[in-house]
Amino acid sequence: MIRPMVTGDLNKVVALAKEMHAEGNYKDIPFHTEQFVSTISGCMRNGFAWVGEKDGKVVAGFLADISEYIFSKEKMTCDYGIFTSKEYRKTRLALQLIKKYIEWAKSQGVREISIGVSNGHESDGLGKFLEKRLGFKQTGKAYKLRN
DSSP, X not given: OEEEOOGGGHHHHHHHHHXXXXXXXXXXXXXXXXXXXXXXXXXXXXXXXXXXXXXTEEEEEEEEEEEEOTTOSOEEEEEEEEEEOXXXXXXXXXXXXXXXXXXXXXXXXXXXXXXXXXXXXXXXXXXXXXXXXXXXXXXXXXOOOOO
């Protein structure tokens, strides 16, 4: 089951994000809980903040926001992440959350819906899934140089 995130879900979503952070491409960048909670709060007020449950337990969270293009007043959405407990990463919960995100984004009148695949979790498989099952198109690659 999926549903909008409520304040009582914060600790669980933070724990899920920390779990994924510790095993992903960003593990060498410190995780600041207060910063993450601030992002969640913003998404709950003005963006997209949903969770997935299994047997009444929150096992996934999805955060996204809306912004304007830097060159236009048109709106676009970008996700902050789908944070999923390891044992539920390849289940229908993620698909349900992504479909709800797309539905929400369309209801907001956005021009473009984006989902990033950058944390190193099944990125090739997720990218192919987004393209083949949901109609997303890959539009480039990100290159990073860390200090």
